[in-house]
Amino acid sequence: MTLQEFKENCAQIQREYTEKITSAADVASVEELRVAALGRKGALTELLKNLKDFSIEDKKTAGPLGNALKNTLTQAIEEKTAALQTKELNEQLNRVDLDLTLPARPVPCGKRHPLSVAQKRMTDILSKLGFTWAEGPWVEDEKHNFDMLNIPKHHPARDAQDTFFAQTGSPVSMVLRTHTSNVQSRYMEKHQPPLRIMAPGRVFRNDSLDATHSPVFHQIEGLYVDKNVSMADLKRDLSAFMKGLLGDKTEIRFRPSFFPFTEPSAEVDVKCVFCAGKGCPVCKGSGWIEMLGAGVVHPNVLKNCGIDPEKYSGYAFGMGVERLAMMMMNINDIRAFYENDLRLLNQF
Ligand code: PHE
Secondary structure, eight states, rough: OHHHHHHHHHHHHHHHHHHHHOOOOSHHHHHHHHHHHHSTTTTHHHHHHHGGOHHHHHHHHHHHHHHHHHHHHHHHHHHHHHHHHHHHHHHHHHHHHHHHHHOOOOOOOOOOOOOHHHHHHHHHHHHHOEEEEEEOOSEEEEEHTGGGGTTTTOOOGGGGTOEEEESSSSHHHHHHHHTTTHHHHHHHHHOOOEEEEEEEEEEEEOOOOOOOOOSSSEEEEEEEEEEOOHHHHHHHHHHHHHHHOOOOOOEEEEEEEETTEEEEEEOOOOOOOOTTTTTTTTTSSSSSEEEEEEEEOHHHHHHHHHTTTTTTTEEEEEEEHHHHHHHHHHHHHHHHHHHHHHHHHTOO
16 A cells, blocks of 8 residues: 555545434434444554555654544544534433422431330439439239339239230239339338439339320339438429429429328429410319329338338439320320321420
8 A cells, every 4th residue: 555545545534434423313323433433353453554554754654644543533532522422411311301400309318216215304304303214024923013112012003004014824813013103012021212213114014004094104203312301302393304304494292192112292283384374274174184193202112122221311202204205295185196197296
């Protein structure tokens, strides 16, 4: 091949492929053209094989010419490919009707149950007041649920009307604990004062389900035993607790009551948060809502647990988590906590 023929061939390839690349319709045809021109058996590749037969002089002209053509074609192919890719992407986006202004889809996310939220707020406040966590079993022997708590054998609280008896095959009579006070006996038989515990948990009573009763509900027990603990300490701590839970203006009052395991005993009322004490349907016109039972730990209970009542005294309280949660969250039916209606659960 002469140098002249080489030049003409170059010009011919340039013309042919530039035109074909320009008019290519899609990325795949551009790729075919690349292979046809620059591939291992491509037109330009084949032409360049002639270089080796040229004289040194001719090579100086032909070599750069061939290289320049190769660069020109490579660049044209890259540019055309990029342009076609953009065009194809745009067409595709138009086809799928994409609306970029639509809000993102919500990601469903689990959350705490309102009772857990309420219980956590209560235990958080109690732990700031110095109470540490304690627990006891749900299936309990009568000794810890009743006997050690000074509840006599024929006390009505032991009646099958209130208590679920559990058939465990154990020789001792077992019940589903009727209150978290079993943790008092469990804890004090193992620990000497000073002690200050809170015991949240599930309790069971043979009640039928209505707006204010449930056979399964939750309590938090509080117990503080040390030297010279009195009713005054109880009132100070419960007042601080209720203010923390329901707001600084919250007021409480003690009414005399009776529990076998405390003496003296009290029912603690909170001034109605719905009417500020004026009287409304929630507090049934009285201005106060009954919240919990409490009192000074009965000396017999200390004795039963191996604590010297001459040396130590204590207070105890037990409050219903559902009842307080209903106040905090403005829920008027206890069943709402157990129905797991997402419309309710999602609000907390
Ligand atoms: N255990 C009592 C109840 O369930 C509440 C209580 C606890 C009262 C501690 C006094 C002291 O009703």
